[in-house]
Amino acid sequence: RAASGAxxxxxxxxLESELEDIRGAGTWKSERVIASRQGPHLRLAGGGGGIIxxxxxxxxxxxxxxxxxxxxxxxxxEFGAGLSSVRFICGTQSIHKDLEDKIARFxxxxxxxxxxxxxxxxxxxxxxxxxxxDAVLSDELNHASIIDGIRLCKxxxxxxxxxxxxDLETKLQEAQKHRLRLVATDGAFSMDGDIAPLREICQLxxxxxxxxxxxxxxxxxxxxxxxxxxxxxxxxxxxxxxxNSTLGKALxxxxxxxxxxxxxxxxxxxxxxxxxxxxxxxxxxxxGCASKALDLLMESNAIAQSMAAKTQRFRSKMTAAGFTxxxxxxxxxxxxxxDARLASVMAEDMLNRGIYVIGFSYPVVPKGKARIRVQxxxxxxxxxxDRCVEAFTEVGRKHGALP
Ligand code: PLP
Numbered sequence: 001r002a003a004s005g006a007x008x009x010x011x012x013x014x015l016e017s018e019l020e021d022i023r024g025a026g027t028w029k030s031e032r033v034i035a036s037r038q039g040p041h042l043r044l045a046g047g048g049g050g051i052i053x054x055x056x057x058x059x060x061x062x063x064x065x066x067x068x069x070x071x072x073x074x075x076x077x078e079f080g081a082g083l084s085s086v087r088f089i090c091g092t093q094s095i096h097k098d099l100e101d102k103i104a105r106f107x108x109x110x111x112x113x114x115x116x117x118x119x120x121x122x123x124x125x126x127x128x129x130x131x132x133x134d135a136v137l138s139d140e141l142n143h144a145s146i147i148d149g150i151r152l153c154k155x156x157x158x159x160x161x162x163x164x165x166x167d168l169e170t171k172l173q174e175a176q177k178h179r180l181r182l183v184a185t186d187g188a189f190s191m192d193g194d195i196a197p198l199r200e201i202c203q204l205x206x207x208x209x210x211x212x213x214x215x216x217x218x219x220x221x222x223x224x225x226x227x228x229x230x231x232x233x234x235x236x237x238x239x240x241x242x243x244n245s246t247l248g249k250a251l252x253x254x255x256x257x258x259x260x261x262x263x264x265x266x267x268x269x270x271x272x273x274x275x276x277x278x279x280x281x282x283x284x285x286x287x288g289c290a291s292k293a294l295d296l297l298m299e300s301n302a303i304a305q306s307m308a309a310k311t312q313r314f315r316s317k318m319t320a321a322g323f324t325x326x327x328x329x330x331x332x333x334x335x336x337x338x339d340a341r342l343a344s345v346m347a348e349d350m351l352n353r354g355i356y357v358i359g360f361s362y363p364v365v366p367k368g369k370a371r372i373r374v375q376x377x378x379x380x381x382x383x384x385x386d387r388c389v390e391a392f393t394e395v396g397r398k399h400g401a402l403p
Contacts, residue, residue, distance in 0.1 A: 038056055040058075054375055056377070057250070059376075061378045075284040076284055087114075103260055103294065113260075115275055115276055121258060121259050122257075124149070124274055126150050127272075129153075130154070132156070136156070137175060139163065163197055172207075176208065181208065181209065181210035182212075183210050184213045188332070191334065192334060198236050202236045213242040216245040217245055219233075220251060221251050222303075224304075229243070241261055244259050256286055304378070307377065308329070317389045322396075324336040334374070337370055346359065357373070
């Protein structure tokens with residue numbers, strides 16, 4: 001029932017005009033409805049099946065893995081639908097503690113704390129850890145949740161140019177006057193598929209006595225020889241102090257996030273971190289999914305390795321076809337097109353050919369740098385990848401992106 005009254009009418013009018021502005025600016029985000037499980041092959045509601053999906057963060061294909069689903073069902077049956085409580089009142093079950101232990105072991109850190117999402121983990125950490133005496137130095141292209149988390153804290157804020165080590169050094173010098181310095185970066189950046197130069201960041205951190213924080217949402221489970229993440233890939237597991245990551249992408253894809261690092265930090269977050277203190281516990285089924293995903297990864301690195309081979313296949317075939325793919329060795333493969341309309345029309349035409357990809361343009365990425373982002377999963381077959389490259393080649397020729 002629509003609310004009545006002048007204020008409600010005024011609000012409706014204002015909202016409608018704002019929505020119209022978004023449509024007019026061409027930045028409207030519509031949602032396609034999936035009528036099947038998440039996976040490499042999808043059925044869209046109201047449409048046919050057989051869509052090959054290249055736009056999920058399902059890097060390891062665990063979102064619909066039979067063992068992950070079974071673990072969720074078992075946890076649901078044994079531990080119930082949910083806790084109806086925050087953790088510190090009566091919301092901590094043995095499975096939450098077990099999962100935290102497992103996460104800490106996986107990352108080879110002292111302890112871990114669970115959140116409802118990595119957005120929450122990022123929203124909670126800076127405010128709990130940093131005071132006006134401290135400083136945080138953040139890459140300008142860090143994820144929105146890091147930016148918001150930093151906004152919430154009272155530390156002195158420095159923003160360095162994207163992956164620019166000279167600029168980071170200058171900012172570290174300026175920040176020497178503060179008690180504690182924390183460099184915060186995404187391990188892998190989701191729009192460009194590029195990987196933070198963590199070796200250099202850690203060297204600078206050592207030189208200027210700073211701590212390093214990384215957001216590993218697009219790295220945990222698959223980067224590095226054993227899928228531990230960017231710190232393993234670049235050989236700095238002992239130099240990165242704090243890791244935040246998600247359970248909602250490679251690790252089963254359900255939901256949830258965490259911080260892992262030194263025990264006193266985790267203890268402090270349990271006392272002070274607001275999204276942890278004032279939000280419901282993770283549901284048991286979600287805990288079950290993530291826990292099983294970690295078991296699978298700790299048993300063998302085969303899944304992570306298979307994803308790396310598929311990524312290599314896609315990147316090299318697309319480059320040979322004449323496309324420019326941003327980033328390096330990451331399953332996020334942005335096909336750079338430049339023009340926003342071209343990206344949007346090509347993405348639509350790819351779907352007509354059964355390939356689900358998404359075009360990104362300003363303001364999500366800089367003006368003139370529109371792209372179609374392709375995400376590779378361990379469960380894509382070689383044929384899936386080849387069909388995607390063929391479709392790109394046809395559509396690219398049709399719309400003038402290729403000669
Ligand atoms: N950090 C990065 C880099 C992300 O890409 C995302 C998700 O889009 C998040 C944090 C938030 O993760 P979650 O979905 O667990 O809230």
